Amino acid sequence: MVRSAVGSMRRHKMRTFLMILGTLVGVTALTVVVAYGQGTQNAVLDNFNRMFGGSTIMLMAGGGGRMGGPHADGPATTLTLEDLAAIGAEIPEVIASDPIMMLGEFDVVYEGETKPIMITGHSESQEIVWDRGATSGSYFGHEDVERSARVAVVGERLVTEIFGGMDPVGESIRIANVPFEVIGVLDLMGIDPHGVDMDREIQVPVTTAMRRLSNVDYIFSAKLSVAASANLDDVVFRIADVLRPRHALGPQEPNDFQMITPVQVEGMIESGNRVFTLFLPLVAAISILAGGIVVANLMLMSVSERRAEIGLRKALGAKRRDISAQFLLESTAVTLFGGLLALGLAYVVLLAMGGVSTVARTMGETDNAEAAEVALGLPWEVALLGVAASLAVGLLAGVAPARRAAALDPVETLR
Amino acid sequence: MIELTGVSKTYEKGSTVVRALDDVSLRIDRGSFVAIVGPSGSGKSTMMNIVGLLDRPDAGRYDLDGSDVGALSSDELAEARNERIGFVFQSFHLLANTTALENVELPLVYSNRPDISGLGLSALERVGLEDRAQHTPGELSGGQQQRVAIARALVNDPDLILADEPTGNLDGASGLEILGIFQELNRLGKTIVLITHDVEVAAMADRRVNIVDGRVVSDEITRGD
Ligand SMILES: Nc1ncnc2c1ncn2[C@@H]1O[C@H](COP(=O)(O)OP(=O)(O)OP(=O)(O)O)[C@@H](O)[C@H]1O
Ligand SMILES: [Mg+2]
Numbered sequence: 168m169v170r171s172a173v174g175s176m177r178r179h180k181m182r183t184f185l186m187i188l189g190t191l192v193g194v195t196a197l198t199v200v201v202a203y204g205q206g207t208q209n210a211v212l213d214n215f216n217r218m219f220g221g222s223t224i225m226l227m228a229g230g231g232g233r234m235g236g237p238h239a240d241g242p243a244t245t246l247t248l249e250d251l252a253a254i255g256a257e258i259p260e261v262i263a264s265d266p267i268m269m270l271g272e273f274d275v276v277y278e279g280e281t282k283p284i285m286i287t288g289h290s291e292s293q294e295i296v297w298d299r300g301a302t303s304g305s306y307f308g309h310e311d312v313e314r315s316a317r318v319a320v321v322g323e324r325l326v327t328e329i330f331g332g333m334d335p336v337g338e339s340i341r342i343a344n345v346p347f348e349v350i351g352v353l354d355l356m357g358i359d360p361h362g363v364d365m366d367r368e369i370q371v372p373v374t375t376a377m378r379r380l381s382n383v384d385y386i387f388s389a390k391l392s393v394a395a396s397a398n399l400d401d402v403v404f405r406i407a408d409v410l411r412p413r414h415a416l417g418p419q420e421p422n423d424f425q426m427i428t429p430v431q432v433e434g435m436i437e438s439g440n441r442v443f444t445l446f447l448p449l450v451a452a453i454s455i456l457a458g459g460i461v462v463a464n465l466m467l468m469s470v471s472e473r474r475a476e477i478g479l480r481k482a483l484g485a486k487r488r489d490i491s492a493q494f495l496l497e498s499t500a501v502t503l504f505g506g507l508l509a510l511g512l513a514y515v516v517l518l519a520m521g522g523v524s525t526v527a528r529t530m531g532e533t534d535n536a537e538a539a540e541v542a543l544g545l546p547w548e549v550a551l552l553g554v555a556a557s558l559a560v561g562l563l564a565g566v567a568p569a570r571r572a573a574a575l576d577p578v579e580t581l582r
Numbered sequence: 583m584i585e586l587t588g589v590s591k592t593y594e595k596g597s598t599v600v601r602a603l604d605d606v607s608l609r610i611d612r613g614s615f616v617a618i619v620g621p622s623g624s625g626k627s628t629m630m631n632i633v634g635l636l637d638r639p640d641a642g643r644y645d646l647d648g649s650d651v652g653a654l655s656s657d658e659l660a661e662a663r664n665e666r667i668g669f670v671f672q673s674f675h676l677l678a679n680t681t682a683l684e685n686v687e688l689p690l691v692y693s694n695r696p697d698i699s700g701l702g703l704s705a706l707e708r709v710g711l712e713d714r715a716q717h718t719p720g721e722l723s724g725g726q727q728q729r730v731a732i733a734r735a736l737v738n739d740p741d742l743i744l745a746d747e748p749t750g751n752l753d754g755a756s757g758l759e760i761l762g763i764f765q766e767l768n769r770l771g772k773t774i775v776l777i778t779h780d781v782e783v784a785a786m787a788d789r790r791v792n793i794v795d796g797r798v799v800s801d802e803i804t805r806g807d
Binding site (some may be wrong): 174 | 634656661663664665669678679686688692734753
């Protein structure tokens, strides 16, 4: 039976080829989309977890819609270092807080060469809160923040981009014409969810960023580490209770700050990824369906072309179920073969996509090669899905042709 | 033993009704060699289809080896065809691009026999084509193709061989060769029912049944044993 199915595939090469092609396209689309969607979503979640994960709260200046940082109608100026100090003093569950000044790009000059580089202000707590230290030299300490020291810690990619690959610790640079000493190189971090390459930034003490680089007395945002045992929602309420009187907000006035917890962030990512989890799989399902229709039609063609063979087999003793089994086996064998080819093709496509896809690179794990693997593997459960889909296509597409073949009358077909 | 009793088969073609077989009663004993002759459209193939369990009569009764086959389900009929009947067709009906041996073994695919190894090759030996086992029909002459078809009819060792115009597509010499094989098989005990237009071919049989317009008009012993 199996041998005769294989034999028939050999005899009808063109049709078999087209059926394989039909399955190949559909199953490749399905597996690539699902693997890619899953890979990117996992990577995005990993990335978010690394940045905002665990027990952390992002605190941002400005009420709903108005976030910290330069805005068209001016930055929200409501959040201060003193606010953070008060939160730390009144809520013991807040273990550490890192004030953040995202200053945007400044001209950075090293040995006469100027480059626009992202400058960010942090406190020494950055090391704890973001779990990001220095690979060479050291991160700045409390002292440096206290006295607005002109020290800078540079991202790994800047080592080659600015310093020609040599260890920059001890070198002097000018940021917006202010001289700084490089005291460390930051741990690799990858690209943040907004697409900012965090290995191309320079971090300076937050006070330096405020007073020497932008001359303001407020901060844009802060990341707070909260004790793992604490209830995050409860801490969020208590932070509001600390900040509202400090900002002299009346009972009817809305908060002039915002807080985001990891739970909310994950929800945001998942809804942002609907395109991967819903739309693309739908497209893939449609291409599978199209593949199935192609296979079904080619099988029907095969049945009408092979009427004499079917009649002969019946005359020689084939029962209805022998005939339908033969056609089901043929369609399933062909689509399974196509499906296995599709897995190979999907794997190659996924690998190739890693080289060009910004989305995949956005997912960057701490190191780029590793990042490619995160986004671009073909997980076994996706491969299994591909095999199951090709089997299903073969069986479903084979049913109608098999029934038609089994119903043929040998007397009619042998004439 | 074949026993048809009052068998009729009618086809409706638009408004006209064709009585392909009209109240045919016929008895063919085990081990006999019968030629069915008659003009084109007289109902010979219709009769072969009924005798070969490929079709059922509209009326009448058919007993094969003493039991009424009208009671059998279509699966049981398929099984009976597989085990008890060998078919040889005018146009050979071999699978293209499939070796002679695989063609011969086709009935074994649907057989319940426990041990089928070597049966295909020994059937090919019986028609003298063991050295062509790996040839496809396209690489064989018409006579050789028909011998492959006979080997296929023999592979399950049935008692009854039904042949509808087996020499119709062959030249005289090849036809004679085929008929020689049928005579040999008959001598070894097979029942042979041979349908033909050709009077000379019919003369090879022991008995000649003449059908016209679906009726048996003559039935004569042509060669005494
Ligand atoms: N499926 C069918 N539908 C309608 N009429 C049919 C059908 N099969 C056979 N017939 C008619 O029944 C009659 C007997 O046909 P059959 O094929 O048995 O003749 P035959 O003796 O074998 O002829 P030939 O020598 O040409 O093969 C013919 O008139 C034919 O047209
Ligand atoms: Mg005929």
